[in-house]
């Protein structure tokens with residue numbers, strides 16, 4: 241065998257590159273160097289123990305097989321650790337929070353100036369979450385620490401984190417605030433372990449903060465070493481009265497993280513963001529249209545708001561699709577055009593066609609009444625409320641229905657009666673959590689196919 245170990249290693253790296261892709265190779269393989277080949281042992285140097293563990297777990301056999309092919313004999317792969325990082329980590333752990341380590345004068349905080357409280361539309365679905373976020377922005381590190389915000393995709397969690405950041409920047413100009421996704425935190429941490437000289441930078445970045453805004457914490461699930469590091473970070477910040485705000489796509493109990501971490505996530509205040517109701521969706525669309533300085537007719541706003549119910553990002557995206565189409569093609573702004581543009585968007589549960597009959601039947605059932613009662617003339621409270629609920633649900637659940645149509649379906653009532661009913665229910669929904677639960681239950685039943 242005339243090839244040098246360098247040539248042989250290069251061959252292996254090339255092979256791995258086609259199998260694993262350039263990115264993985266750059267991250268994990270490039271920092272390795274061949275050291276020796278003696279007694280059928282091929283030794284490579286690795287920056288630290290973390291690398292050797294990773295390799296052993298993932299590609300050890302593969303590399304040994306490649307080596308065996310090249311040398312035409314059994315080869316053992318061995319690792320030589322350049323330096324062990326553990327002593328370094330330990331000394332850093334001991335350094336006090338506000339050490340004399342020079343700090344960068346500006347931390348790249350990644351806070352998006354567009355995501356402010358002013359631009360956040362408040363409705364029943366996010367009122368409590370917004371109020372808590374505002375309280376944190378006014379009184380960081382005091383009342384709600386940590387603030388834990390959870391909710392489904394596209395409902396405004398990230399927006400709220402940035403809004404807190406933007407507000408804090410104004411109210412506390414000297415604060416060190418960092419917005420970071422959990423993924424970025426984990427990759428920063430891994431980077432710090434891989435290259436030990438980066439560890440102080442990592443600690444400095446995270447431990448000297450006045451406010452940490454960490455997004456999508458669910459990405460900690462399954463990442464044990466990052467969980468451990470986050471646990472330490474959490475304690476350090478919390479012990480020093482620094483504010484922590486966490487956003488998650490699920491509540492703490494559903495996060496499969498270590499028990500001790502989960503219980504800490506419950507220490508402060510937990511708020512959820514629900515799917516927005518129709519009125520909020522309308523208000524959001526109006527606000528976005530206004531921000532774009534584009535006038536959108538009411539019937540079109542209503543159409544979009546009814547079509548997209550469960551994701552504000554999608555709601556925004558649909559409006560943008562419509563307005564850019566109208567702008568660039570100079571097409572008249574009609575409902576028909578909008579229907580064509582948005583024919584393929586909408587929530588999956590939209591495929592179940594909700595009829596006014598189904599709504600009336602379900603509501604009547606819930607209140608032990610008959611559909612006839614709902615359509616009839618009686619105005620006693622036992623009948624009036626269910627009737628108003630049914631009207632409200634018809635207006636919010638059926639895409640193409642006018643208040644006049646609804647009035648007709650309820651024994652020929654006037655459309656102003658329908659509007660009055662809808663407003664009344666809306667108000668009740670804003671103030672009565674039990675009522676919200678009841679309405680949600682009815683909605684679910686309406687959506688179940690017989």
Ligand code: ADP
Pocket residue numbers: 355359360361362366391392393394395396397398399400524552553556
């Ligand atoms: P999440 O982080 O919950 O997935 P985002 O915060 O990224 O959701 O929100 C998605 C989009 O919807 C963003 O552009 C955001 O500005 C917008 N948005 C969400 N909620 C609201 C709201 N209440 N008012 C105005 N815009 C909102």
Ligand code: MG
Pocket residue numbers: 397398399455
């Ligand atoms: Mg988000």
